[in-house]
Amino acid sequence: MMEEYPHDAALFALASRHEKPEEFLETVFSFLQRRSPLFDGGVQAVEDAVLNIVKKYGKKAAATRFQEIEDEKDRKKREEARKEAEMRRREKEWDEEKKRQREELQKRKQKAEEKNKKQDAKSSEPPKFEEISEEGEGSEKVTKLESADAEENEDPNLQTPNAGNGGYTDNYVWTQTLQDLEVRFRIPLNIKTKDIVSSITPTKLSLGIKGETALIDGTLDDRIDPDESFWQRGKTATSGVYRN
Structure with missing residues (x-):
């Protein structure tokens, strides 16, 4: 139970008129000395x-x-x-x-x-190249997107990004998201998986046919996680998924 202090309001009003507690005490003792038998x-x-x-x-x-x-x-x-x-x-x-x-x-x-x-x-067949597209697996041809703005660009060699925010070369088409980079390679369909060589490190990647010049071999602008990245052969394309 809280104690009651009936004189707090009056004392607070008096104390607030002093800058220091010592000054307030001096006022109290002055009063007691003059108006009480304390001394x-x-x-x-x-x-x-x-x-x-x-x-x-x-x-x-x-x-x-x-x-x-x-x-x-x-x-x-x-x-x-x-x-x-x-x-x-x-x-x-x-x-x-x-x-x-x-x-x-x-x-x-x-x-x-x-x-x-x-x-x-699959049995060996005469060399037949995969049909790859910037728009994803299942497309019938390589589509190189162009726009009217490209003609006005100061650098005519710059590519217009494809629908997957990527681009293309003679050997592959690539798309990207905030997490993944997907590359679709141009490899003859009769090439077996064991004849494809690939290397994935945090800063570099390469992929190609054994004994031939790599289709891609370079340093990345950003790091990737090799353990989260892989490549695969599909029905119409060989693709690699590289995750950061």
Whole structure:
């Protein structure tokens, strides 16, 4: 139960008229000296009385400060526990998301391996080149997009980005997203998977036919994750997916 202090309002109004607590005390003692018998017993009696009052309220102040410190400790413990619980929750979500991505990548790799095996099983045929398109697998021809603005470009050698925010060369067509770079290579369909050589590092990638000049061999502008990247043979194209 909270203590009642009926004189707080009047004392606060009086104290607010002083800049320092000592000035307020001086006003109080001036009043007591003039309007009360406090000093009739001598200065020593006044000092003893004041000292007893100071000790009494000094203990209360110390107890209050101690409780404030303990309350602050409890508050910090609760805050740390809340942060730790939040971190565990986020770590669990991250682990679940990583697991989902790994499972998805594993499925894509397995699918790519199955396609490669089926491609190797085909009988040898006269060289016939894959038809690749900037628009994705299943298109019938290589489409080199042009626009009216290209003629006005200061550099006539600059390509207009294709529908996949990429471009093309004589050997491949590439598209990209914020996470993936996909390259579709021009390789004869009778070339078996075992005759295709590929190297993937965080900063470089190459792919080509064994014993021939690589179709792509260069340094990347950004790093990729080799463990998250792969290449595969499809029915109409050989493609590589490189993930950062």
